[in-house]
Amino acid sequence: QQQVKQSPQSLIVQKGGISIINCAYENTAFDYFPWYQQFPGKGPALLIAIRPDVSEKKEGRFTISFNKSAKQFSLHIMDSQPGDSATYFCAARVGSDDMRFGAGTRLTVKP
Amino acid sequence: GAVVSQHPSWVICKSGTSVKIECRSLDFQATTMFWYRQFPKQSLMLMATSNEGSKATYEQGVEKDKFLINHASLTLSTLTVTSAHPEDSSFYICSARDPELYEQYFGPGTRLTVT
Numbered sequence: 001q002q003q004v005k006q007s008p009q010s011l012i013v014q015k016g017g018i019s020i021i022n023c024a025y026e027n028t029a030f031d032y033f034p035w036y037q038q039f040p041g042k043g044p045a046l047l048i049a050i051r052p053d054v055s056e057k058k059e060g061r062f063t064i065s066f067n068k069s070a071k072q073f074s075l076h077i078m079d080s081q082p083g084d085s086a087t088y089f090c091a092a093r094v095g096s097d098d099m100r101f102g103a104g105t106r107l108t109v110k111p
Numbered sequence: 112g113a114v115v116s117q118h119p120s121w122v123i124c125k126s127g128t129s130v131k132i133e134c135r136s137l138d139f140q141a142t143t144m145f146w147y148r149q150f151p152k153q154s155l156m157l158m159a160t161s162n163e164g165s166k167a168t169y170e171q172g173v174e175k176d177k178f179l180i181n182h183a184s185l186t187l188s189t190l191t192v193t194s195a196h197p198e199d200s201s202f203y204i205c206s207a208r209d210p211e212l213y214e215q216y217f218g219p220g221t222r223l224t225v226t
Binding site: 032034036041042043044045046049089093095096098099101102103104106 | 115117143145152153154155157160202204206208213214215216217218219220222
């Protein structure tokens with residue numbers, strides 16, 4: 001059961017462009033929304049995370065936008081670079097429960 | 112962030128044999144660790160939650176007798192794939208949860224190939 005729906009499945013962006021990945025959820029009890037970055041053959045690494053009491057969080061070129069009423073959150077990668085090419089997973093969690101992951105988005109940044 | 116290691120990083124075994132994968136939290140004590148399975152170009156599928164000193168909790172559809180999990184210490188959890196078959200070939204990833212921040216830190220994964 002996919003508790004977090006992620007789109008698009010794949011994304012191609014030119015170097016310097018903005019990459020946008022979207023996620024939607026149904027469970028309003030979710031209270032923690034992280035994004036993970038995974039390179040081929042490696043485990044996921046935490047990129048940035050947000051809690052529902054804020055609408056936006058920015059860390060360097062990475063920004064999470066959170067819309068509680070729409071039950072959606074998105075990852076924006078500004079000035080995308082070829083080194084950002086990876087698979088990105090959104091996730092959500094209730095309290096100390098296990099993380100529920102989206103299906104993933106394969107991002108390719110063309111030089 | 113915190114470091115979680117996995118060993119081995121890749122393993123090839125013959126059908127019918129058993130394989131043990133270790134997951135260690137290197138700089139914090141993890142009362143809870145998770146084991147995931149990931150198929151190519153797919154998301155992470157939670158297999159089981161491992162709690163130190165108690166039996167693991169398996170997700171629906173995961174054979175507990177096939178995927179044995181032991182969490183004997185606060186820094187080590189092991190996954191043993193028993194009587195492995197080619198369909199068990201996959202990328203196995205563990206994560207350890209920081210007990211103070213509840214953040215999950217992932218290991219680098221183990222590529223299992225069963226021939």
